[in-house]
Amino acid sequence: MTSHSAPLQSWLPIPADSHFPLQNLPYGVFRPASGKEPRVGVAIGDFVLDLSVLEERGLLAAAAQSGKRVFNRPALNEFMVLGPAAWRQVRARVTELLRHDTATLQGDAPLREAALLRRDAVELLLPVQIGDYTDFYSSRDHATNVGTMLRGPQNALNPNWLHLPVAYQGRSSSVVVSGTDVVRPRGQTMPEGAASPSFGPSRALDYELELGFFIGTGNNLGESIACERAGEHVFGVVLVNDWSARDLQKWEYVPLGPFLAKNFATSISPWVVPLDALAPFRIPGPTQDPQPLPYLRSSGDWTFDIELEVTLTTAKSTEPFTICCSNARNLYWNICQQIAHHTVGGCNLRPGDLLATGTISGKTPESRGCLLERTWGGTQPLALPDGTLRRFLEDGDRLTITAWCQGDGYRVGLGEVTGKILPAAM
Ligand code: CA
Numbered sequence: 001m002t003s004h005s006a007p008l009q010s011w012l013p014i015p016a017d018s019h020f021p022l023q024n025l026p027y028g029v030f031r032p033a034s035g036k037e038p039r040v041g042v043a044i045g046d047f048v049l050d051l052s053v054l055e056e057r058g059l060l061a062a063a064a065q066s067g068k069r070v071f072n073r074p075a076l077n078e079f080m081v082l083g084p085a086a087w088r089q090v091r092a093r094v095t096e097l098l099r100h101d102t103a104t105l106q107g108d109a110p111l112r113e114a115a116l117l118r119r120d121a122v123e124l125l126l127p128v129q130i131g132d133y134t135d136f137y138s139s140r141d142h143a144t145n146v147g148t149m150l151r152g153p154q155n156a157l158n159p160n161w162l163h164l165p166v167a168y169q170g171r172s173s174s175v176v177v178s179g180t181d182v183v184r185p186r187g188q189t190m191p192e193g194a195a196s197p198s199f200g201p202s203r204a205l206d207y208e209l210e211l212g213f214f215i216g217t218g219n220n221l222g223e224s225i226a227c228e229r230a231g232e233h234v235f236g237v238v239l240v241n242d243w244s245a246r247d248l249q250k251w252e253y254v255p256l257g258p259f260l261a262k263n264f265a266t267s268i269s270p271w272v273v274p275l276d277a278l279a280p281f282r283i284p285g286p287t288q289d290p291q292p293l294p295y296l297r298s299s300g301d302w303t304f305d306i307e308l309e310v311t312l313t314t315a316k317s318t319e320p321f322t323i324c325c326s327n328a329r330n331l332y333w334n335i336c337q338q339i340a341h342h343t344v345g346g347c348n349l350r351p352g353d354l355l356a357t358g359t360i361s362g363k364t365p366e367s368r369g370c371l372l373e374r375t376w377g378g379t380q381p382l383a384l385p386d387g388t389l390r391r392f393l394e395d396g397d398r399l400t401i402t403a404w405c406q407g408d409g410y411r412v413g414l415g416e417v418t419g420k421i422l423p424a425a426m
Helices: 051-056 084-098 109-115 140-151 227-233 246-252 275-281 335-343
Strands: 027-031 039-044 047-050 116-118 123-125 133-136 167-169 175-177 186-189 198-201 209-215 234-241 266-268 307-313 321-327 354-356 398-406 411-422
Touching: 039 051, 047 051, 047 084, 047 109, 051 084, 051 109, 084 275, 109 116, 186 246, 209 335, 227 234, 227 335, 234 275, 234 398, 234 411, 266 411, 275 398, 275 411, 335 354
Parallel strands: 133 354, 175 266
Antiparallel strands: 027 039, 027 123, 039 047, 047 116, 133 167, 186 198, 209 234, 209 354, 234 266, 307 321, 307 398, 398 411
């Protein structure tokens, strides 16, 4: 979709397998050193470009009319509210400053030193102040597998599933940035055959492989966002791990859905990949039969060809073992349909709201995006190279999700979201 007369090359060395070439330029929030104020940066190769420095020097005006600074902030929200025209203008300017044929930054050693930091030397923070977090359930294979385990193959999909993008309201206060440890949750479960519930640490802790879309500009209460305009409201995409306690979930979810099974932690990747960086990887979506109601009819290609991979390391082995390979093309409902549905009753979305896709599973066992499906409820445990079996996550396990789009000679990556399981509190 995007064509360039010359190949996009930076004056910075970018490894061929880097997730962060000039074609990507994802936004994040970081602390350059202990005690320094958080600010907004862009990932480029092995570096972070400090946008607050460029803004201060007058090289980057995101809010040109007001003159307001938006990058010396602890979150992306102030930049998000400026809207798509400002996002595109900043993206074009950063691309220009990093191009091989632009001298502004390349030829100014003191400025380079002030604005470019090694990515592994900075502390990455939660990039967005998240107001509300909604988690959808938009992979047909995931919903079918889970429904089959709960209700049998005849009733796997609930009657509403093919007519609307099902979701629940998640908990934003416990959304954490990649690298944050996750304490095994405690709660009520109803063991098979027991007469009354038990209390204790979850014995069926799981992950869920998901993408999350950040809302850039919202809508007013009582209004709605039409499906064909919904894409303009999306700022960018991150990886999401919706940690899930299956034993808590099984007991508590009737009739209002998950609560403590999900609200103890949700992890996201630190770099928000702009929607424009994913434009070359947009593909036609699945055929939707039955045809959705008119307000959910989507035009344009809003399915993404993003490779997804999940690895596990354990207390016994730090060698990553791949437990899932999936692709974002496995989603049935797309982000525009999700936004249209979310707002059609008059609900307002706000800048910084997070809309996650739900677990992204495909047809093969290897593409099932959570352990519940991968081990079929724990009945088919995974044999790990360290000699142990996994039905669900153990204390000391580290779960990492990574994702990338393969371009011609470059990758647009989402980086990774990782988290280690700590024992439950006493
Ligand atoms: Ca989920």
